[in-house]
Every structure is written in C-alpha cells, then in structure tokens.
Amino acid sequence: MTDVKLSDVSGPYFGQYGGRFVPEALISALDELDTEFRKAAEDPEFAAELQRLHREYTGRPSPLTEVPRFAAHAGDARVFLKREDLNHTGSHKINNVLGQALLVKRMGKKRLIAETGAGQHGVATATAAALMDLECVVYMGEEDTRRQALNVARMRLLGAEVVPVKIGSRTLKDAINEALRDWVANVETTHYLLGTVTGPHPFPEMVRQFHRIIGEEAREQILERAGRLPDVVAACVGGGSNALGIFNAFLDDKDVDLCGFEAGGEGIESGRHAARFSGGALGVLHGARSYLLQDDDGQTLPSHSVSAGLDYPSVGPAHAWLHDLGRATYEPVTDDEAMEAFRLLCRTEGIIPAIESAHALAGAMRVGKAAAAQGRTGPDGEPLLILVNLSGRGDKDVATAARWFGLLDQGVASEELERQEGRG
C-alpha cells in the first residue's frame, strides 16, 4: 500500500468501506461495467472523445474565480472558487454523466436509468441521453418532484421519462431503491447511471475517476494564479462526488487541508440533519459499506437538509476511508449557515450558488475566521489560501431562497411560487 498514491487507490474497498452489497442478479453487470471501465481507461480514443465533449459541450475547463469581496467575510483569507456551476446543465454532475454515457455506448446498451434528488443529476443524465440517443428513465421521490417541479419539466423537455417514487420517505434514498429494482429487472439492456461516489463497486471508484478532472484543473489553475497550492480545499458532501473530484488532486499533498461540509440541517441535536460523520455509524446501504444514519436496529433514518442534493443518509466509502485516515475532515453546516453564505455570495460577487455549494462556502467562512482568530496564515505570512468547489449554480434554488428570505411581495408572484412548489 505504501507505494500506491492515495489518489490512485482503486476499489472495491477503501479501507474497510465499499464493497458490493447487492443482489447476485447485479453482479455480472457490475463485473461487465468494471471491465469496460478499465478497458476504456487504457484507451486513448475514449479519453480523446471525453476530452472533446468536455471542451466542446460542457465548456471545460471551468474557470477559477477569485472572490475578494466574499473573502472579506472569511477572516483574512484569499478565496478562489472552482466554477463547476458554469458547466453545461449547471453543475459538476455532467462530468460523470458524459463518462458513463460513453461507456454505455461501448457496452451497446440502449437504456439509461438514474436517480435524482434535487434534479441536477437527473437533468444531466437526460441531457446525455438526448445527446447520445439513449432511452432515459429518471426515478425521483414524489416529495422531490413537487419541490423541484421545474427540473421535472426540464428532464421531460429533454425526452426523459420521470417516475415519481411514492414509497418510503419519497426522497432520494427511495428513488435509488426504485432504480435498483428497475436495474435488477432490466440489467441486460439497461445501465444504471449512478450519480455519485456511492453504490456497489465499481461506482465509487469510477465516478471519482470521471470527476477527478475538477481537482486536476483547479490545481493547475491555482498554481498559475496564486503561485502555490492552497492551504485549504473546501467542498460540500452529499454522496460526495464533487468533494472527491476536487480533493483527489490534493490527497497526496500533505500540507493541503481537505475539508468536507455535510448538511447539518436544523442542527445535530435536532436529529434533523444529514451529518453522517457526526451522527452516523458503520452500515450498509445501496450496495456499499460506509457511514450511515441508522437507528439501533440498523433501519435507515430519514435525513434532512434545506438542500435536496445533500439530503442522503449515507456517504461515499472513499470519504469514510479518508475520514478514518484523518486525511480529510468532515463537519456539519446548518441550514441557517448555508443560507447566510448563499445570500452573501449573491450580494458580494454576483454569483447565485446552489444551496449544496453554499454549505462549502459557509465552511470556508468558518475555516477562514478560525484561522484569523488563531493567527494562522499561509507560508511566510501570506494570506491563507482557500479553494472552494462551487459545485453548482442556484437557479433551481431561487424558489427556496425567495421563501427563506421572504423576498416575494404578497400576491401574484407569491402565489405562482406556491403553485410551482405544489403547495397551493
């Protein structure tokens, strides 16, 4: 193990985490996917095609933006944002989706299924399906279809079928259950395009590989712009794909602190949160062993967050491993803190972030202020350098934010908002 770099550790296990806790019916498809993934990784044509799509379709490389007016609220730090929000479809999700969709073409499968919470991954999958002429079915908890009605319409515009899931908590976890049931029944013709670094092997490793470009670009960009590596890299962690994507390029740079921020919801003590590292324990969900929010019996507990994308009771096994190694730290950020950071970035920099990404912004503010209080700086007294993965844009969250901050006048606009959210 000593000669394998942390950034190159491969599945099926990350320490004691990961694995394949799935019905036998899926094993041969997972083996096929694993084989195809490894073949593609060696194939220059695959890399060239993915690179072309990144450049011509997604708009990569995504920019690195320094945000000094925002940074004034983060101690004395310099803050740079990796702008995954500027990707086509509005988040980092497209990186993984295009990679997997190209694999699907190679495997000759014609049908994609996916789960989605807020709708970002569902929209990205529907987009890739349209681009590559694949059938697409997206499972979405009924609660989430109501909260994110516009994203449902976006997916339908793109030609996908959206199936509201009406069992259990009717959120992301249940959408994954339903996607797995579909996959068991149709695995010979269908690829399950899982949207994050969870699930059975090879998904955690494969999805990391498709997102590692985030960190690789950011590393190069910050070296060029700031002349050195960052002191801190901050990212929000739901399943953990954007965080792992940016962390990965810095895993073997021991002086770079890697900070993941989970959804603290209404606070850990409230029980209404999605902070797996603060309130979870070893468990198995959706094919992987990791940290899990569960009760004394091992039943999955419902998670809570103002951000649908972080509202998931487990977390990618590689994060569990990095946590136990002490290589990355994971702290909860409450709904209130995240929404304050959300508002601040809008006002100071003219950037509306996804509420998920606002958790990383709030984390960066916390780290920056703590450093200032302790007199911690970068090397040679330079300002602390914080790199934040701005994983998505906030267009989808405008309704939530408008309600949170009371931004709408009474009357027509307010009614329209209520109607869109299915609350009328």
Next chain:
Amino acid sequence: MSAVTEPATGPQTGSSTSDLIARLREQENRPALVGYLPVGYPTVDRSIEALKTLVDHGADIIELGIPYTDPVLDGPVIQAAAQAALDAGARVRDVFRVLRELTDYAPHVPVLVMTYWNLVLKYGPDAFARDLAEAGGAGLITPDLVPDEGADWLAASEAHGLDRVFLVAPSSTADRLRLTVQATRGFVYAASLMGVTGERSEVGSRAEQLVADTRAAGAANVCVGLGISTGAQAAETGRFADGVIVGSALVRPLLSDGPLTDDEWAARLTNLAEVTEDLAAGVRSARANALTDDTSDAAPAGATISGEAP
C-alpha cells in the same frame, strides 16, 4: 468439510432444511413448499397467527422476513407490508420471539430468516447467529449479501450450525454459480427471473435452465422463487425444482389499508389458508402432473399435511 465418516449420500450434513428437502424428494417424490411472511405484519402477534396458518395448511419450510426500510429486492406487496410493520413498531428483536413460538408450535418445520444485511451487521453477525440458533431458527436467506462479502456470516453460521441460503440469478455466470453453491448450506435460492419479488402471470422461462446449471455447479438442493403465486405455477416449477418459494401471493391476502377487527382478521387468515392449500396441492401434484400430462388446475383443497417428522 464434515468430519463425519459415513458415505456422502446426504448433500450437506447438519442442516434440517436439506434433510427435509431430501426426505420429501425421496419419500414423497415432491418439492418443498417454502412460504414467506414478514415478522410484525400487521402486528407481531397476528404475524405469528398467520405463520401458524401457513404451517397448518401445507408450508414445509418457513421464510420469515424482517421488515427493512430499504428492501431493494422486494416488489410493491412486500414493500407495503414491511413499511406497515415498521410503522406499527416492529423491531429486529421481534424475530427471535416469533421464531421461538413458531418452532415450539411446529418443531418439524425449518424456519429460515430472510433479512437484508445491514440489520445483521448492526446486531453483530455472531450475536445474531447465536440468538437465531437459540430461538430455533435454521439459518438465513440473504438477498443483498453475496458470498464474496460474507466472511463474517460464513464464520458465524459455521460457529452456530446455521443454513446459509444465497441467491443465484439467470445472469449468474458458471463461476458465480460454483462460488455460491460452495458457500451455501440448506438450499440455493434460484431467482426464476431477473426482477424483484411479486406475483406474475408466468413463471420465468429461464428458471429450469438455471436450476440445471446450479445443479451442475454442485448444488444438492435448488429451490425456485420470484413470481410464483398459484398452485398451477407451483406445480409447473416443482417439476424441476427441489422447492418452490412463494412470498407476495401469501402476503397479499393479509394486506389492508387500516387496522382490522378480529372478524376481519379471521377472514384474512381463511384466505391465506386457501392460498396456501392451493400451493400445497400444486407442489404435491408437480411430478404426478409431469407423468400424466395433466396440466389442469391443482385440486383446491384437502392438501393439509400430516405434519409430523419422520
């Protein structure tokens, strides 16, 4: 390997499940009927009554499900029952009380617990195996645990003398079949089709080949489940399988949207008894049908079994 020196005529020593299946095959020329119900639906006490009804009306082996929040290999009927059981307060530990009552009531009926892995992981695999054995349970059916991930369970089941029922599917490769068969004790659970539990109009066409392939991989006992809901389907499947596993068709008669009065519940149990008898008649006619080419519906009633061990 067993230390027993007698010739290896029996497939696996020390499994009451495989002993029973072998006896039914040799003495009655028929497959076993394996009936599934979840613990705690609609309540723990009523689930015990329902399980006794299964035993009284012809189930040879019981598959006792523990309700779980995320049952990815179950279709709508069993999902609904599991959710309702959890809503009614069912706990994992209830399975041991139900097991005790059931095995006291019918000591000749092997009871296998079907559970998703996290519940066992949380309890502790060895502690779970110990308490299961103490309560008279025969072993576990593990729908989301493949032998590759099962080191803890292999050790615990070995230590406590329990069956390990793993699943195979039409998509399983020859290598996977061999691996699974080697890890199994009791019987191999062959999924008749690619899919989740639930009633279907036809039994999967790939079931017979899968049973043959699983036998070729070394399995002594292969039972078939998923999608079997009628006596006729049980008879059809029982031609080639060592056991026929039925779940959703037994849960469905018990489903209701709200609490049931005692009379309403009694009527549900009568329905359950009828469905069970139809299936029991099916497994009893399976091989007779094959000989006489009589494919008409199985006899509806009179299929209750004598019940005592040999």
